Amino acid sequence: MEITKSIIIPCKDEEDNINNVLHGIFKSLKEDTEVIVVVDDVKDSTIKNLSYNTENLRTMINDYGPGPANAIKYGIENSLGDSICVFMGDGSDDPDQIEELFSLINRGVSVAVATRYSRGGQYVGNSTLKYLLSRLSGVILYYLFFIKTKDPTNMFKAYDKSFLNSVEIESKNGFTLGLEMVVKAKLQKKRIAEIPTIWIDRDFGESKFSISKFLPSYLYWVFRLIIRKK
Numbered sequence: 001m002e003i004t005k006s007i008i009i010p011c012k013d014e015e016d017n018i019n020n021v022l023h024g025i026f027k028s029l030k031e032d033t034e035v036i037v038v039v040d041d042v043k044d045s046t047i048k049n050l051s052y053n054t055e056n057l058r059t060m061i062n063d064y065g066p067g068p069a070n071a072i073k074y075g076i077e078n079s080l081g082d083s084i085c086v087f088m089g090d091g092s093d094d095p096d097q098i099e100e101l102f103s104l105i106n107r108g109v110s111v112a113v114a115t116r117y118s119r120g121g122q123y124v125g126n127s128t129l130k131y132l133l134s135r136l137s138g139v140i141l142y143y144l145f146f147i148k149t150k151d152p153t154n155m156f157k158a159y160d161k162s163f164l165n166s167v168e169i170e171s172k173n174g175f176t177l178g179l180e181m182v183v184k185a186k187l188q189k190k191r192i193a194e195i196p197t198i199w200i201d202r203d204f205g206e207s208k209f210s211i212s213k214f215l216p217s218y219l220y221w222v223f224r225l226i227i228r229k230k
Helices: 018-026 068-077 095-106 129-144 161-166 177-187 211-227
Strands: 005-010 033-039 057-061 083-086 111-115 122-124 157-160 192-196 198-200
Touching: 005 018, 005 068, 018 033, 018 095, 033 068, 068 177, 083 095, 083 161, 095 111, 095 157, 095 192, 111 177, 122 129, 129 211, 157 161, 157 177, 177 192, 177 211
Parallel strands: 005 033, 005 083, 033 057, 111 192, 122 198
Antiparallel strands: 083 157, 111 157
């Protein structure tokens, strides 16, 4: 069957999570969907411990430079689907909602967001600075700039690939790549929609979040909204 949808999973040393993540995805994966696991190095423990071996699963070594933003960009440019879902390798996202996000893309939405902060959504984990920043940043963009999602920084999103091909991915870190795409969709007057999701913080490994990288990037994209630079 022809591949029409692609799930991209950027990973760095997610050996403790990746097989459980793939198990959750493959339980309901349709034949027209491929899964792409992207790492920065052939020695990455993610793919060294990968136990899945199916025709719908591809592993790729990102050669655009280190980091999840480059891994996602590499995955997009080497994907076969017309719809793209970015799914994190830490086990925090709900694989049962992937098809729901894809369904929104099929209905004409350019960016479909799984949001933790709308009714029915939930952030399960410690109320850390990461949580407070993600929530506050969403509130600001929702109420001041009328962006149609309360969780623009969540990476768990689906995209119309034609939209992705029409914009350049500028982000150097993964924390604001999803935000960048929401901002660009807003500036181009593309449709943005969201569904509630329950996000559960990782059980294994360490978060790659960095406030020193997030804040400057976030302020940059807010500035782009203010001056309306596409």
